[in-house]
Amino acid sequence: MATARTANPTSVMGLNKPANGQLKGQPKPANLQSIPSAAAQQPAGPQKGSSIPQSSGGIKFGDDWKKCLQLPPKDTRMKTSDVTSTKGNEFEDYCLKRELLMGIFEMGWEKPSPVQEESIPIALSGRDILARAKNGTGKSGAYLIPLLERIDLKKDHIQVHVIIATPGRILDLVKKGVAKVDKTQMMVMDEADKLLSQDFVILIEEIISFLPKDRQILLYSATFPVSVQKFMAKHLKKPYEINLMEELTLKGITQYYAYVTERQKVHCLNTLFSRLQINQSIIFCNSTQRVELLAKKITQLGYSCFYIHAKMMQEYRNRVFHDFRNGLCRNLVCTDLFTRGIDIQAVNVVINFDFPKSAETYLHRIGRSGRFGHLGLAINLITSEDRFNLKGIEEQLVTDIKPIPSSIDKSLYVAEFHSVDPDDDGGDGEAKQKELGAA
Structure with a gap:
């Protein structure tokens, strides 16, 4: 499949919206781990020259x-x-x-x-x-x-x-x-x-x-x-x-919420990007318009980002999914189009930029991380209008969504085979930790 890739913008103010949902920002130093090879992310299928016979007679x-x-x-x-x-x-x-x-x-x-x-x-x-x-x-x-x-x-x-x-x-x-x-x-x-x-x-x-x-x-x-x-x-x-549903949420997913105002959401997201050991992340919004606006903002902050939603042509959606799954981009902003049947082993962080309305949608969203018994992190940005919905979803799913701590233990969501430097604080020090806790 051919791959369409947007060149890095030289000026964020002049950034145009590509039709294919693939936005890439300027490289920005951050405490983000490099995406491992596809072979390390997920089980690989048979390669060319595989020994599988075409018939049992082989x-x-x-x-x-x-x-x-x-x-x-x-x-x-x-x-x-x-x-x-x-x-x-x-x-x-x-x-x-x-x-x-x-x-x-x-x-x-x-x-x-x-x-x-x-x-x-x-x-x-x-x-x-x-x-x-x-x-x-x-x-x-x-x-x-x-x-x-x-x-x-x-x-x-x-x-x-x-x-x-x-x-x-x-x-x-x-x-x-x-x-x-x-x-x-x-x-x-x-x-x-x-x-x-x-x-x-x-x-x-x-x-x-x-x-x-x-x-x-x-x-x-x-x-x-x-x-x-x-x-x-x-x-x-x-x-x-x-x-097999004694409990509804996957055991390997740790869930947090951060209370923010609508205007603080992008700042909080930027802080999360700089503090978390992100392999790949999926970020959910509640509308196609907000998906495109947030994807543009993320590239302006200097991070690589794709986006996908139902109003895009199928050809572009296929290309975005293919390239994201192959690790060509770290972050994907999407609507609930991307909540079912999507299995990308490298995704270890899901962020609900907009909190979902129903427990069913929440369950399917956070289930994009922590696939097949592995570890994952789900972070919810909660406004005052969302607080009652948060409580209702906790009760319906019989789960515990905890307040986000000032520092998140990497062992909760970083796979063992990843090379993690325990002394690397991303160069942000205590200031970023306090920001994350305050958010």
């Missing part, structure tokens, strides 16, 4: 197939019990195809997470599933692995979730006869709470009407509203229910 009986694997660097970061509290199962216990197992290991996946342990064998049996698990604990693998296992490459028709699209687009393809789903075995709904909301449920039910009666339906989400019960009763057959 592996002879008795071969030690594990010797052929091209494994990515081992992830040595600490993981929380969200993903380590397992029954001790191995991926090999599920009798998966050899090619699929090789792909799993070459992606850097070592052992199944709790939701994968619960889901994979049930999904392979053909039973309907309703699974509730936290963001970032492996839900995608919980349905993708059995989905790929059940696909028969010899059959030339749509079998499962090989079509990945929005409900409206799928329904359009089905009605036009482009997507023939009369032999489809499985239908998977990730982020099912959103898909079964009033905006989409009618489309979903119409899609289901084209499927065979003996199809399998799998629902996955972190939150399930009451409306899901009605859908379950109508369309699912004795679903196997998985609930």
